Amino acid sequence: MPTSLKSLTSPMSSPSLLLARRTIRKHPGMAGAVLILSLIAGLLINVGLVMMTQHGAYLNHKAEEWNSPDAVILMPRSEQADDVEDAFRSDERVREVETAPGVGVQGSIPYADSTLPLRFLFYDIDASPQMGHWDIASALDDPVENPIWVPATLQAVGGYELGDALVLTSPMGERTFHIQGFTESTYGGMPSIGVLWFGLPGEDYAALEAEAQEHMAGLQAELAASGRDSAADSQTQQTQQTQPPGWMPSTLIKVQTRSTDETSGLTGEVISRLDITSAWDMDREILSMSNQISVGLISVVILLFSSMIAAVALLTLAFMLRGAIRDDLAAVGALRATGFTTGGVMRPMVLSFALLGALGAAVGAALSHAVFPHLSSVLRAQTGISWKAHVDPGFLLACAAGLGLMIWLGGALVARSAGRMSAVEALRGGQEDHSFTRVRLPLQRTRGPLAMLLGLKEMLAAPGRAALILVVAAACTTASVFSASGLGMLAIKDNALSLLLGSAFADVTVTAQSPDDVDAAVEKARDIPGVATAIPYSQQVETVNGTNLLFFVVDDVEDLPISPVYEGRPAHHANEIVLGPGVEKRFGTHIGDTWTAKRNGIEKDFLVTGLASGAPNIGNFAILTRAAYQELAPDAGLTDVGVFVTSADDSGTVSKALQNELGSEFQVVNTRDSIAVQMESYMSMIPLLSESLMAFNGLVVVLVVVLMTSSLVARSRHTAGLLKALGMTTRQAATRVRWTILPPLILGTVLGCAVGGALIRPLLEVLLSGVGIKQITVDIPLWPTLAVGATVLVTAVAAVFLSTRPINRVTAYSLLTE
Numbered sequence: 001m002p003t004s005l006k007s008l009t010s011p012m013s014s015p016s017l018l019l020a021r022r023t024i025r026k027h028p029g030m031a032g033a034v035l036i037l038s039l040i041a042g043l044l045i046n047v048g049l050v051m052m053t054q055h056g057a058y059l060n061h062k063a064e065e066w067n068s069p070d071a072v073i074l075m076p077r078s079e080q081a082d083d084v085e086d087a088f089r090s091d092e093r094v095r096e097v098e099t100a101p102g103v104g105v106q107g108s109i110p111y112a113d114s115t116l117p118l119r120f121l122f123y124d125i126d127a128s129p130q131m132g133h134w135d136i137a138s139a140l141d142d143p144v145e146n147p148i149w150v151p152a153t154l155q156a157v158g159g160y161e162l163g164d165a166l167v168l169t170s171p172m173g174e175r176t177f178h179i180q181g182f183t184e185s186t187y188g189g190m191p192s193i194g195v196l197w198f199g200l201p202g203e204d205y206a207a208l209e210a211e212a213q214e215h216m217a218g219l220q221a222e223l224a225a226s227g228r229d230s231a232a233d234s235q236t237q238q239t240q241q242t243q244p245p246g247w248m249p250s251t252l253i254k255v256q257t258r259s260t261d262e263t264s265g266l267t268g269e270v271i272s273r274l275d276i277t278s279a280w281d282m283d284r285e286i287l288s289m290s291n292q293i294s295v296g297l298i299s300v301v302i303l304l305f306s307s308m309i310a311a312v313a314l315l316t317l318a319f320m321l322r323g324a325i326r327d328d329l330a331a332v333g334a335l336r337a338t339g340f341t342t343g344g345v346m347r348p349m350v351l352s353f354a355l356l357g358a359l360g361a362a363v364g365a366a367l368s369h370a371v372f373p374h375l376s377s378v379l380r381a382q383t384g385i386s387w388k389a390h391v392d393p394g395f396l397l398a399c400a401a402g403l404g405l406m407i408w409l410g411g412a413l414v415a416r417s418a419g420r421m422s423a424v425e426a427l428r429g430g431q432e433d434h435s436f437t438r439v440r441l442p443l444q445r446t447r448g449p450l451a452m453l454l455g456l457k458e459m460l461a462a463p464g465r466a467a468l469i470l471v472v473a474a475a476c477t478t479a480s481v482f483s484a485s486g487l488g489m490l491a492i493k494d495n496a497l498s499l500l501l502g503s504a505f506a507d508v509t510v511t512a513q514s515p516d517d518v519d520a521a522v523e524k525a526r527d528i529p530g531v532a533t534a535i536p537y538s539q540q541v542e543t544v545n546g547t548n549l550l551f552f553v554v555d556d557v558e559d560l561p562i563s564p565v566y567e568g569r570p571a572h573h574a575n576e577i578v579l580g581p582g583v584e585k586r587f588g589t590h591i592g593d594t595w596t597a598k599r600n601g602i603e604k605d606f607l608v609t610g611l612a613s614g615a616p617n618i619g620n621f622a623i624l625t626r627a628a629y630q631e632l633a634p635d636a637g638l639t640d641v642g643v644f645v646t647s648a649d650d651s652g653t654v655s656k657a658l659q660n661e662l663g664s665e666f667q668v669v670n671t672r673d674s675i676a677v678q679m680e681s682y683m684s685m686i687p688l689l690s691e692s693l694m695a696f697n698g699l700v701v702v703l704v705v706v707l708m709t710s711s712l713v714a715r716s717r718h719t720a721g722l723l724k725a726l727g728m729t730t731r732q733a734a735t736r737v738r739w740t741i742l743p744p745l746i747l748g749t750v751l752g753c754a755v756g757g758a759l760i761r762p763l764l765e766v767l768l769s770g771v772g773i774k775q776i777t778v779d780i781p782l783w784p785t786l787a788v789g790a791t792v793l794v795t796a797v798a799a800v801f802l803s804t805r806p807i808n809r810v811t812a813y814s815l816l817t818e
Contacts, residue, residue: 019348024356030320033707034353034407037313038360039367040696042399044306046365049395050372052299055379056292058387059186063284066133068186069254071267071283074104074121074195077249080276087270088255094266096256098131103205103212104195104250107170111158111191116677117669118196119280120168121188121250122208125149125199131254132187134199137386138162139181147180149199151189155182157381171246172215189384191677192290193282212247260285268547275600277543290618291383297767298689301487305693308479309700310403312472314410316704317353319468320711321414350411358404365399366391378685451732454723455739458716462740465708469741470748472704476697477752477792478759483697484784486760487690494648495778496686497676499768502580502614503562503777504552504623505675506537506642507651510658511667514639521641521662528643528657530650535559536626537642541617542633544599549583550621553629553638561644564623566775567591568610574627577606581772582619584611597632604632611774619772648672694788701792702799709741709803720810734804741800746793753789757782 024031075081081099088097100123108117137152140162154160166177177198183189188197200208257266267281372389380386440460446453459466490496510521518536525534538553557563557570557578564578568591571578577597579589589595595606612623626638645654655670662668713720720733761776768776 017348019345020352023349023352027320029707029710030317031353031356033320033703034313034317034356035360036703037309037316037700038357038403038407039364040700041306041310041313041403042361042364043368043371044302044309044364044696045361045399046368046395047371047375048299048302048306049398050368050389050392051295051302051375054389054392055295055387056288058389059288059291059383059385062184062385063186066135066186067131068133068284069098069131070257070260071255071281072132072187073253073255073267073271074102074280075251075253075276076104076278077101077251080274080278081251081253083274084270084276084279085251085253087274088253088266091266091270093257093259094255095258096131098129098254100127100129100132100252100254101209102250102252103208104248105168105170105172105246107168109166109168111154111677113159114673114677116158116191117674118191119194121195121197121252122200122205123197123252124202124205125183126202126205129254131256132185134183134185137182137184144178144180146175146177146204147201148177149181149183150179151196151384152182152184152386153189153191153196153381153384154179156377156384184385186284186287186385187282190287190290190382193287195280208247209249212249215247216249268545271543272545272598277600279543281548286618294382294685295379296770298685300767301689301693305479305696308475309696310406312475312700312704313357313403314406315468315471316707317357317407318410318414319464320707321350321353321411322464346415350408350415353411354404354408357407358400361403362396362400365396375685378688449735451728451735452739455736456743458712458736458740459743465712465740466744469705469708470744470751473701473745473748473792473796474752474755476701477749477789478756480694480697480788480792481753481756481785482760482763483690483693484788485757485780486764487686487693488784489778489780490764491687491690493676497672498648498778499773499776500615500771501672501675502612502616502621502773503560503564504554504557504612504614504621505616505671506539507645507648507670507672508643508655508658509537509539509669509671510534510641510643510662511669512639512641513665515637517666518639518641521666524661525641525643525658528654528661530645530647530654530657532561532644532646533559534641534643536638536640538626538629538638538640540629540633540636542599544597544632545587547583547586547620548617550580550617551629552621552623553626554623554642555625557623562777564612564614564777565610566613568608571606571609571624571628574625574631575605575607576609576624577628578610578612578623579608580612580614580616580619580621580623581774582617583622586620599632600635602632602634604628613772613774613777615772645672698792698795701796705741705745705796706799706803709737709800710806712737712740713804713806717810720807724810730808733810734807737804737807738800742797745796745800749789749793749796752792753785756788757785760785 073084075084085097085099088094103122104119105122106117106119108115109120110116136149138155139149144163148166150160150166154166160166160179162179162181164179166179168175168177183199185197187193188195255267267283270276271279271281369389369391376387376389440457490499510525512518512521522534522536525531536555538551540551540553542549542551554560556572557565563570568578577595579595583589587595589608591608591611593608595608597604597606606624606628612621614621629638630636643654643658645651651670651672655668659666659668716737720737723733723736724730760780764776765774
């Protein structure tokens with residue numbers, strides 16, 4: 001009896017343990033592949049699960065810690081603000097109401113090598129509110145001149161540090177502050193929601209508030225002198241809402257409800273009932289949805305890719321385990337002949353790889369926590385809050401147990417076939433009494449180089465290996481193509497911005513002083529180089545049905561370079577409207593329904609003719625004609641021109657040329673760049689995600705190809721030595737092995753490029769539909785797909801060539817002396 005079998009039957013040894021050790025020692029390549037693939041899968045799975053479950057929960061925990069209100073309403077300080085406060089206090093659904101003074105201003109600040117135009121709210125940093133506390137994330141010990149406390153997003157993405165100068169440009173001129181500290185809070189830290197909150201010391205805030213009250217008193221005196229009453233002049237109120245004339249004393253109303261489910265409906269109901277048109281409101285539900293947009297998308301993508309890698313690990317293990325069992329059939333037969341059962345022989349083999357997979361997944365899940373500090377800094381740029389991920393033993397155990405169990409089940413199914421063999425059949429290496437195999441590519445009739453034909457014959461004789469290489473190459477290439485072309489396209493700021501804003505958002509907006517000047521501005525704008533089209537156009541924010549809606553006022557949607565309507569048709573008449581995805585979901589309306597809009601005491605019924613794609617105002621937007629909008633808002637002045645450029649890079653040049661051409665009587669705003677600055681934090685993680693997933697997919701392809709090739713080289717050592725003894729050169733012997741691997745590898749890569757290229761748009765539409773992007777309107781170039789396919793193929797082929805180098809050391813003499 002061989003020594004190895006004697007040791008297995010020794011009473012001092014554990015047969016199962018010795019069989020497991022023998023399996024690992026005899027198949028180190030397979031053990032290493034299972035360990036590495038499981039590690040990658042465990043790392044990605046844990047990252048996805050932790051981001052999906054912990055990030056939102058952490059933000060909610062901080063909101064509870066800060067006693068954040070369920071909703072906030074920011075209004076100019078007036079009797080209307082008092083009415084809103086009284087309405088909330090008298091509502092039985094409200095648990096607590098608190099108001100805080102503030103000073104608002106519309107202006108701009110330098111931000112991330114650009115300019116951020118936004119509304120800013122100044123508050124007293126020394127105040128001690130009951131609701132809506134904040135944390136000082138970092139601060140200088142020594143006081144600075146004109147100190148200001150700003151949200152942490154300005155440090156994370158705005159390019160500011162402690163002590164830096166912050167220059168605010170507004171209708172009141174320029175005012176320079178110096179950053180004393182960075183704050184973190186639930187509200188007021190995200191440029192994308194429309195308002196940033198800045199804190200001032202108590203004395204400085206009191207001085208600013210007095211200045212604002214004096215400024216507003218002067219404006220009211222001017223209105224009174226001109227014979228107009230500011231309280232009754234709705235046009236003035238509309239102007240103050242969209243473009244506040246300098247410092248504006250404001251009231252921040254903070255509300256906590258008895259049930260968070262009633263928050264959104266409650267604020268909308270109160271604002272609508274009191275016909276409030278000059279209010280900014282936000283609630284935790286909308287804020288949470290905004291925070292989770294990018295986190296949810298990234299988590300889903302990571303989990304999908306990790307699932308694919310886990311499937312590749314299972315397929316690879318199944319094939320390699322089948323080969324290992326085939327190689328060990330003689331030993332299996334001998335063990336069964338000495339009294340071992342098939343299960344007793346196979347169970348340690350399968351269990352050893354299952355434990356390796358579980359170990360790799362656990363290590364990968366543990367290593368993933370080294371990635372979270374970087375992810376936290378990226379997410380801080382979006383939310384303004386530092387997220388601290390904690391180790392969840394449940395996730396570590398789930399990753400290890402889940403992947404180990406899948407490997408165990410897959411291996412058990414493979415090993416089950418060996419249980420059907422008799423001991424005699426196993427001793428003969430699995431060969432049956434009568435085994436007839438069809439000869440493919442007979443050498444006497446097939447023309448071609450001998451080494452290539454032998455490799456192709458070997459490939460056809462092992463269809464399982466060829467299928468595995470083809471499937472892995474195709475799957476990983478498809479995933480890499482999506483990472484490069486799909487996620488890579490989103491990593492380009494202009495493309496992502498086009499999808500988020502939809503096709504209805506003008507690149508440059510021109511505002512005239514009078515509606516009579518609009519047509520002349522349109523004609524001049526169309527003559528500017530780089531302008532695709534210019535049309536009478538307006539963006540109006542209105543409180544309709546208690547909800548802040550963004551109205552795109554366009555007479556003919558066909559005039560837009562790309563139609564934003566993905567279903568139905570555009571609105572052409574005064575009783576028709578196209579709704580964005582947020583309005584569709586909020587009010588449950590569909591094409592053909594009648595949607596009733598109520599604004600400032602006016603009700604108007606619209607026929608919903610189409611649905612639009614895009615995420616402006618979190619999807620709460622609508623498109624209608626000027627005639628339709630003026631019936632809903634007869635007091636609104638439509639004095640804007642929408643300018644669409646031929647290339648996103650031209651928006652800055654076009655805006656400067658327009659300002660020079662039209663003169664100071666027109667206000668020209670580079671809308672695209674302004675919004676790009678606000679949305680930049682949401683796009684900061686896409687390049688990292690795309691590059692990481694491409695690297696992991698490339699590693700998986702190389703790992704599987706190297707494993708397959710090395711296994712084939714090890715199994716064909718005797719054949720290679722015999723062929724070299726018969727006169728075949730080392731190069732020909734290596735070529736034979738390469739032609740066994742290369743055809744399915746090349747075919748799988750080509751297939752992956754084709755499938756990946758075809759699936760880019762459908763996959764993006766599925767992933768982005770949750771944020772309101774229902775159609776992909778940007779061009780997706782072909783070259784990234786071809787470049788990824790070529791890179792994967794060249795890398796894998798290089799791995800095949802390197803893996804066949806051990807054949808150089810195989811000779812007939814070395815085999816005889818082993």
